[in-house]
Amino acid sequence: MAGLAATFGSGAMTNPICDVLKSETVLVTGTNTTENHPIFANYLKEAVLKHGTKILVIDPRRIDLVDYAELYLQPRPGTDIAWINGLMHIIIKEGWAAQDYVDERCEGYEAFAKNLEKFTPEYVSDITGLSVEELYAAAKLYGQARPASILYAMGITQHACGTDNVKSLGNLAMLCGNLGVEGGGVNPLRGQNNVQGACDMGGLPNVYTGYQKVDIPEVREKFAKAWGLEADALDDKPGLVLTEMFPAAAEGKVKAMYIMGENPLVSDPDLTHIEHCVEALDFFVVQDIFLTETALMADVVLPGISFAEKDGTFVNSERVVQRIRKALTIAGEAREDREIIAELSTRMGYEMKYESAEAIMQEIAQVTPSYGGISYERIAENGLAWPCPDSDHPGTPILHVNTFSRGKGLFFAIDHQPPVEETDAEYPFILSTGRVLSHFHTGTMTRKGEGLNKVHPEIKAEINPEDAARLGVEDDDLLAITSRRGSIKVKAWLSDRPAAGVVFVPFHFHEIAVNRLTIAALDPVAKIPEYKVCAVKVEKADGAKNVVSNKKPKKSKKTKKVEKS
Numbered sequence: 001m002a003g004l005a006a007t008f009g010s011g012a013m014t015n016p017i018c019d020v021l022k023s024e025t026v027l028v029t030g031t032n033t034t035e036n037h038p039i040f041a042n043y044l045k046e047a048v049l050k051h052g053t054k055i056l057v058i059d060p061r062r063i064d065l066v067d068y069a070e071l072y073l074q075p076r077p078g079t080d081i082a083w084i085n086g087l088m089h090i091i092i093k094e095g096w097a098a099q100d101y102v103d104e105r106c107e108g109y110e111a112f113a114k115n116l117e118k119f120t121p122e123y124v125s126d127i128t129g130l131s132v133e134e135l136y137a138a139a140k141l142y143g144q145a146r147p148a149s150i151l152y153a154m155g156i157t158q159h160a161c162g163t164d165n166v167k168s169l170g171n172l173a174m175l176c177g178n179l180g181v182e183g184g185g186v187n188p189l190r191g192q193n194n195v196q197g198a199c200d201m202g203g204l205p206n207v208y209t210g211y212q213k214v215d216i217p218e219v220r221e222k223f224a225k226a227w228g229l230e231a232d233a234l235d236d237k238p239g240l241v242l243t244e245m246f247p248a249a250a251e252g253k254v255k256a257m258y259i260m261g262e263n264p265l266v267s268d269p270d271l272t273h274i275e276h277c278v279e280a281l282d283f284f285v286v287q288d289i290f291l292t293e294t295a296l297m298a299d300v301v302l303p304g305i306s307f308a309e310k311d312g313t314f315v316n317s318e319r320v321v322q323r324i325r326k327a328l329t330i331a332g333e334a335r336e337d338r339e340i341i342a343e344l345s346t347r348m349g350y351e352m353k354y355e356s357a358e359a360i361m362q363e364i365a366q367v368t369p370s371y372g373g374i375s376y377e378r379i380a381e382n383g384l385a386w387p388c389p390d391s392d393h394p395g396t397p398i399l400h401v402n403t404f405s406r407g408k409g410l411f412f413a414i415d416h417q418p419p420v421e422e423t424d425a426e427y428p429f430i431l432s433t434g435r436v437l438s439h440f441h442t443g444t445m446t447r448k449g450e451g452l453n454k455v456h457p458e459i460k461a462e463i464n465p466e467d468a469a470r471l472g473v474e475d476d477d478l479l480a481i482t483s484r485r486g487s488i489k490v491k492a493w494l495s496d497r498p499a500a501g502v503v504f505v506p507f508h509f510h511e512i513a514v515n516r517l518t519i520a521a522l523d524p525v526a527k528i529p530e531y532k533v534c535a536v537k538v539e540k541a542d543g544a545k546n547v548v549s550n551k552k553p554k555k556s557k558k559t560k561k562v563e564k565s
């Protein structure tokens, strides 16, 4: 969001999902689409098979979508700025850039173009491991196509230079005039089912709903008025993001924490450090639908209920606000998240009462310009894409048509930045982490599904056969993978998906917690951790082959009282 907002003025997917059917080329990078966005991947396959779309995959791991690709490039992890700059260097030199579009709609071009001069194919080849020929072929495939779309996900963002990676993709799309057009765009595939909605609703430390900034006095006054408060009652200082809160807890600057629908004791980087941070808290509340690893450390657990048991809306990746409807009623003491929040607020002295989820949507529409025209009535059948400012507005499937949200699109001059932790003689492998199709994140939900556990009962480390041969390791042998921060044991899966020198481990299983190894190096703007690159050593481990169980972790001593969930 930070990268796209700086470049275009708005940090969301620019085009609808089905637009890839109209693209001449789709650049797919840092998204393992078939496993993590399988519905979207179906559109990509349809585009290739029925509409002549060409797919260019650039990913350090040979993902399944490569089977549908016109061209596949396998760069070293953490070298995206270099190859993107390299492609743009070639595109300008070959005259494939959309100069009229650039002159008319963008700014900052000169400094940007100057910076590209040194990114010659040879220089880029040195950094990325890609050949000069590969770089030319990729530049041609994207650079000559109109319209061309870019899809990306965590392989681009989860780096200490994640924001700059995103800005670089923005540069590339602007240079070729691919914004504000059907079949074009820069499209971040959002992750959690409603992460777009959570962001839209101000689930960020610096904005209210619809990205209205807390440091703008008129915005604060408007919200104060809507909530019946004094004009100056609301704080003008942005808060902390998740990855800043934990270190702040260790320093005693954050004393209490209330976590809702997040399991950071499995999902955050450098877990051993996170545990220390949580132990330093005076008071810790967790609101979840299951008793998670994180909930086990809490002073108080507030049991919530799942998506299937409540009314509301989810906003999908393409900004479409859609209804979800209550399908189940389950007896018990668990309550809707919104009811718990309202009740807490009321007990803390600010009475909050909403009769229904719909009443909340009415308030959202009143205080949020981009949601002004969204109502349950209008989205009863089909959703609406924001911005949708009033009740006659049809919604906005494509952003930045005619003009960018910020006026002109802004080019940035960006330099290659190596990963924070590079390999060396002691830690010679790059560790990359991510997901598999059958499991979701920390497994709280998917690991309770019998079918999914049959399909994917355990987690394995993908290792290139060349490395495995050197280590004397065969399929299912136990590996010890160690970083400067911790060590795990995990079975080997010999696979040519990762290149030699790279191992890939999913983070889904708490008992093989790969986040013991990952580094909490943060992007300076977005504060996203560098989950995709750290240095490890890989050894063949002795002893029994790894046995995976579903047993709950031991209760932490700190747990005082845990409500039945």
Ligand SMILES: Nc1nc2c(c(=O)[nH]1)N[C@H]1C(S)=C(S)[C@@H](COP(=O)(O)OP(=O)(O)OC[C@H]3O[C@@H](n4cnc5c(=O)[nH]c(N)nc54)[C@H](O)[C@@H]3O)O[C@H]1N2
Pocket (backbone or CB within 6 Å): 029, 030, 031, 032, 033, 035, 036, 037, 058, 059, 060, 061, 063, 076, 077, 078, 079, 080, 152, 153, 154, 155, 156, 190, 191, 192, 432, 433, 434, 435, 436, 437, 438, 439, 440, 441, 532
């Ligand atoms: N089945 C399933 N689906 C999910 C999820 C899940 O847990 N399970 N989680 C959801 C969530 S919240 C998210 S955020 C999305 C994530 O969706 P993805 O981002 O697709 O998920 P990852 O598995 O993290 O894959 C990242 C991709 O980036 C590549 N990559 C790694 N390092 C680099 C690099 O340096 N440069 C580039 N260009 N690529 C790199 C990896 O090889 C991989 O193909 O998935 C969502 N969908």
Ligand SMILES: Nc1nc2c(c(=O)[nH]1)N[C@H]1C(S)=C(S)[C@@H](COP(=O)(O)OP(=O)(O)OC[C@H]3O[C@@H](n4cnc5c(=O)[nH]c(N)nc54)[C@H](O)[C@@H]3O)O[C@H]1N2
Pocket (backbone or CB within 6 Å): 154, 158, 191, 192, 260, 261, 262, 263, 264, 267, 268, 269, 287, 288, 289, 290, 292, 304, 305, 306, 307, 337, 433, 434, 435, 440, 441, 442, 443, 444, 445, 507, 514, 515, 518, 531
């Ligand atoms: N090594 C490594 N680590 C990563 C990543 C990676 O690629 N590599 N990816 C990162 C990314 S992109 C993400 S998004 C995070 C995900 O990390 P988390 O968000 O911590 O993981 P989830 O397992 O999705 O946790 C969601 C929690 O919400 C609960 N829940 C589900 N529905 C509801 C509800 O309606 N109400 C309430 N109150 N709770 C509910 C679930 O039981 C679960 O405990 O992981 C990050 N961590």
Ligand SMILES: [Mo]
Pocket (backbone or CB within 6 Å): 191, 192
């Ligand atoms: Mo995510």
